Amino acid sequence: MPTISQKILSRASGSGIIAEPGEIVEADVDYAMSHDGTSVLAIKAFQDMGSERVWDPERIVIPFDHQIPANNDVAATLQKEVREWARVQGISNFFDCGTGVCHQVLPEQGFALPGKLIVGADSHSCTYGAFGAFAIGVGATDTAEIYSRGRLWFKVPETIGIRITGKLRPNVAAKDLALKIIGDLGADGATYKAIEYFGQTIEEMSISGRMTLCNMGVEMGAKATIVPPDEKTDAYLNGRARAEYSPVFSDPGSYDTELEYDVTDLEPQVAFPCRVDNVRPVSELEGTKIDQVFIGTCTNGRLEDLEIAAKIIKGHKVAVRTLVIPASREILLEALQKGIIEILVDAEAMIGPPGCGPCLGAHMGVIGDGEVCLSTSNRNFPGRMGKGGSVYLASPATAAFGAIKGYITEPGKN
Amino acid sequence: MFMIKGRAWIYGDDVDTDVIIPGKYLRTKDLSLLASHAMEGLDPEFSSKVKKGDVIVAGRNFGCGSSREQAPVALKEAGVAAVVAKSFARIFYRNAINIGLPLVEANVCCVQGDTVELDLGNGTVRVGDKVVQGTKMPLFLLEILQDGGLVAHRRKEKQKGAP
Numbered sequence: 001m002p003t004i005s006q007k008i009l010s011r012a013s014g015s016g017i018i019a020e021p022g023e024i025v026e027a028d029v030d031y032a033m034s035h036d037g038t039s040v041l042a043i044k045a046f047q048d049m050g051s052e053r054v055w056d057p058e059r060i061v062i063p064f065d066h067q068i069p070a071n072n073d074v075a076a077t078l079q080k081e082v083r084e085w086a087r088v089q090g091i092s093n094f095f096d097c098g099t100g101v102c103h104q105v106l107p108e109q110g111f112a113l114p115g116k117l118i119v120g121a122d123s124h125s126c127t128y129g130a131f132g133a134f135a136i137g138v139g140a141t142d143t144a145e146i147y148s149r150g151r152l153w154f155k156v157p158e159t160i161g162i163r164i165t166g167k168l169r170p171n172v173a174a175k176d177l178a179l180k181i182i183g184d185l186g187a188d189g190a191t192y193k194a195i196e197y198f199g200q201t202i203e204e205m206s207i208s209g210r211m212t213l214c215n216m217g218v219e220m221g222a223k224a225t226i227v228p229p230d231e232k233t234d235a236y237l238n239g240r241a242r243a244e245y246s247p248v249f250s251d252p253g254s255y256d257t258e259l260e261y262d263v264t265d266l267e268p269q270v271a272f273p274c275r276v277d278n279v280r281p282v283s284e285l286e287g288t289k290i291d292q293v294f295i296g297t298c299t300n301g302r303l304e305d306l307e308i309a310a311k312i313i314k315g316h317k318v319a320v321r322t323l324v325i326p327a328s329r330e331i332l333l334e335a336l337q338k339g340i341i342e343i344l345v346d347a348e349a350m351i352g353p354p355g356c357g358p359c360l361g362a363h364m365g366v367i368g369d370g371e372v373c374l375s376t377s378n379r380n381f382p383g384r385m386g387k388g389g390s391v392y393l394a395s396p397a398t399a400a401f402g403a404i405k406g407y408i409t410e411p412g413k414n
Numbered sequence: 415m416f417m418i419k420g421r422a423w424i425y426g427d428d429v430d431t432d433v434i435i436p437g438k439y440l441r442t443k444d445l446s447l448l449a450s451h452a453m454e455g456l457d458p459e460f461s462s463k464v465k466k467g468d469v470i471v472a473g474r475n476f477g478c479g480s481s482r483e484q485a486p487v488a489l490k491e492a493g494v495a496a497v498v499a500k501s502f503a504r505i506f507y508r509n510a511i512n513i514g515l516p517l518v519e520a521n522v523c524c525v526q527g528d529t530v531e532l533d534l535g536n537g538t539v540r541v542g543d544k545v546v547q548g549t550k551m552p553l554f555l556l557e558i559l560q561d562g563g564l565v566a567h568r569r570k571e572k573q574k575g576a577p
Binding site: 145 | 433436437438440441442443456474475478479480482501503504508509512564569
């Protein structure tokens, strides 16, 4: 009785038999990704291995998002080298600065497909599981291995099934649920394992919400985070899918462990510095002063997120510096057409070019020593967004209320 | 067949890759720069005090967070001979093997400066007269480590005539 993970890894291994959890298989990767940051070492490892041509240029996707537009000559030169390498290798799925965050670009461009095995040189590659793919993050040398041979070893994971039921309250979203679960399971609660989210709440949840949920899986150590694909998945992929796909589903009784959450009474959640699993209800830190609000990233930079923020911010001026970075050009365009950007700019928020922004503390809105940022991103490790700064992680609604108040407050309280 | 003996540096649970090597130092190919900032987010004195051959002994979920391969590279370049932890974040585990930084998953109790002896083939760690049995690494991963990482492993195979 195999799970989605077992079925995808077994199919990709070509062995013809179902691999059991704990087994190590070698499998063919359907799509591989590296961005401006991780491509540098991946290409170096590829060359050092003695490899000359990539295994299949059509299956490699390279978006530039981490340090865009380049903030100094070192980054600019490294980006130039990656750009040149991609051209020489004939990698046509190259998405230059401004297209968006890799984890938004791959779904938008139709690479995140049900039943596929996708490996990305970025830990949040688990986001593609929102489309029923088995998607994992790896480092640069593993990426070089795939770029050379198209194959990689995988340990078949056990699966934690998490059933979600109930209707989310107003101002409570997928991010709050993700934080709640991470707080309960802990930063290593799902290490080496896959998580599968299912149930009524997941079926009713938008693709955007499912991506938020899957994106955060790695923050509890999960290898992959998966939502079983359905008609919403097909509707999103209609006109985008780069290949035909065959969805697979877990057999009844195949989960190693099963958990259940009823979200009916779930309050907005916040992860305190400096741990993603240090999660408490927003109401417990009412009035905490902030210096910056950041709305964006692969976790919460989608249209739905910006729309929620704009609705709250409309008619106000932001009380602290507020940075909004749409996760992709497509989202930025839609937000422009819907008047969302106008509302945000009118409120004196800054709009950044689609990309990772200050999330990883390298560029575009980092915080100073002793400063506090209320962010919709996914990590708040010590120094993550700037040395000596602290980051509180929250939903777009909580962040938007923080922006107009200048302190952390429960959404809709005042 | 694969023994490492070194002086222990003790750290706790959930040591993340942002503290092992902060994001702002990533855009470089200069490995000595990475080494000089190793563990900076957690222990700013580490890079100046660590000696070649030292071993990190940590708690659960070592190397959690980002996929940055510079994290194990920074430790290796700083002189760290191996990492022992109760558990590893899976991307760090793969990355460490791929760049040739040995690791053993074992629940070891010792103090700063203790001498620890790792037997990678058997997955054991000795502190004084106490031997802790950890998780044994599959043979194909041990081979990659013995060759000094995946790049060296593939080069060696190519020299032997592999495609």
